[in-house]
Amino acid sequence: MISIPNGILCAGNLTEDILVWPVDEVVFNTTVWVKDIITSIGGNGANTSYAAAKLGAPVRLAGLVGDDEAGRHVIAQLQGAGVDTTHVRRSELPTPVTVVVVRSDAARTFLHRPGASREAFRDALEFSRELTAGCRHFHLANPFAMPLMRPQAGCTLERARAAGLTTSLDTGWDALGEWLEVIGPCLPHLDLLFVNEEESAKLSGRDDAREGARFFHERGTGTVVVKLGARGCLVSGDGNQFESPAFAIEAVDTTGAGDSFAGGFLAGLRQGLALDQAARLANAAGALSVQRPGATTGLLSYEQTLEWIRSR
Numbered sequence: 001m002i003s004i005p006n007g008i009l010c011a012g013n014l015t016e017d018i019l020v021w022p023v024d025e026v027v028f029n030t031t032v033w034v035k036d037i038i039t040s041i042g043g044n045g046a047n048t049s050y051a052a053a054k055l056g057a058p059v060r061l062a063g064l065v066g067d068d069e070a071g072r073h074v075i076a077q078l079q080g081a082g083v084d085t086t087h088v089r090r091s092e093l094p095t096p097v098t099v100v101v102v103r104s105d106a107a108r109t110f111l112h113r114p115g116a117s118r119e120a121f122r123d124a125l126e127f128s129r130e131l132t133a134g135c136r137h138f139h140l141a142n143p144f145a146m147p148l149m150r151p152q153a154g155c156t157l158e159r160a161r162a163a164g165l166t167t168s169l170d171t172g173w174d175a176l177g178e179w180l181e182v183i184g185p186c187l188p189h190l191d192l193l194f195v196n197e198e199e200s201a202k203l204s205g206r207d208d209a210r211e212g213a214r215f216f217h218e219r220g221t222g223t224v225v226v227k228l229g230a231r232g233c234l235v236s237g238d239g240n241q242f243e244s245p246a247f248a249i250e251a252v253d254t255t256g257a258g259d260s261f262a263g264g265f266l267a268g269l270r271q272g273l274a275l276d277q278a279a280r281l282a283n284a285a286g287a288l289s290v291q292r293p294g295a296t297t298g299l300l301s302y303e304q305t306l307e308w309i310r311s312r
Contacts, residue, residue, distance in 0.1 A: 001238060002191040003224060004137040004270040007058035009165065011125055011149075011156070012045020013117045014078075014088065015096040016070040021253060021293045022104035040294040041077045042098050043117075044172055045143035047256040047295045049287055051263025053082040056302040057270040060084040060135060064120040066095035069128050071116075075084045081296075087131060091116035102293065106251040120146045127163035128243060138165040139266060141259065142172030143182060154185025160220065161189055167191035170262045179203050186308045188220030194262045196227040209234045210241060223275070225282075227258055229298050235279050244279035247287040247312055252254030256295025261286035267302065284309050 008146040019038045026032065041050060049061040057249050061083050065071030067090040074095065075085050099111040126133075127138075138160035157167050171183055179202050188194070193216055195203065200212035213224040213236035223237030232246035264285030268278030284305050292298035300308060 002137075002168075002269065004057075004166065004266065006186075007060060007135040007265045008052055008137045008139055008266055008268075008270065009060050009062065009132060009135040010045055010049045010052075010139045011044040011062045011121070011287070012048065013043040013096060013120060013145045014041070014046040014061075014065050014071075015043035015098050015112075016074055017027050017042030017098050017100055017101060017255070017295060018291050019066065019253065019255065021102040023101045024103050026101070036293055038294050038297070039073070040297060041074050042100075042256065042295050043096065044145055044170065044259050046078060047072060047259030048139065048141045048263040048266075049083045050078055050081045050296045052267045052270075052298055053078075053258040054283070054296070054299045054301060055217060055285065055305060057265035057267040058082075058084075058134060059130075060087060061212055062087040062125060062131065064089050064091050064116045066091050066093055066116050067257050068095055071095060072096035079081040079132070085150060091119060093119060100253075100255050102253045102255070106254050106282075106290065108253070108255055119148065121152070122148045124152055125159070127165065128225045132163055132165065136165060137266070137270075138170065139168045139170070139262070141170050141262070143169075143186075144172045144176070145176075150182045152274075153182055154189065157186050157189035166191045167198075168194065168262075168266065170194040170258065171203070173199060184219070187216055190220070191222040193221045194227065194265070195224070196229070196258060200226055206288050210236070212243065225279070227261055227286075232283050233261070233279055235275050237275065242276065244276060244283055249291055251290040254290045255292045257286045257289045259295065259301060262290035264305075271302070279303065279308065
């Protein structure tokens, strides 16, 4: 059973998102009128940290942005949620930017400029006293999004454990198809793995989520949480498996929902919740995220989220 008695150290990418909604068809050499264009934070590391901090967890984020206006905007929003950004470094490359085009049925496509993510974690993350002060848990958010983190993800988690931290990983989608080559070395060093159904199938070769969870357990992972989208999630650990149903809501934009879910789950554990209650809080965070355009704009405080759950 994992435990997060104090702060969370997160490593991951940070982006500025420019979200355009709704766009059901793009025809070149024409003008498409839309309801909204929103600029907000994005990136798996930023979204997850923001969600966990918004829900009351002490969070420190390690990552890289450009020394530009977009980077300053992202940092300001994270700090506004309570995230410690003292270990977010600056790069000569521009801050990553993603244009998120959202259809009226909440489907999305991304136009992404990696920018500073191309050199994030060029130097291995060392778990110094300064970096880990006040933190008892390390979360790695989508190593696939950071090219230089791919080959060192496993040893990064191993070093985190050696420093006395419990560990978690949210896999993300691998556009390069390296899947188990990157995630395989991580599995023996994980107390908690977040993965969605499609990612689980790619990694394990098993279409059934429960069988996928067994695959990860066999390779040394403690607790496995499989995100099932509109059906909620499957939690597997300590010889027990259960599903936590999703909340019935109308999705507007699913950008960042998985990150909000992971941040919610970690915040729940930090609050001392049992796995089933942490899963319910995570489902709520994911549901709140998708009801408004933007990865984090729909998120609420811990008490407000509990009140929202009670009202359902």
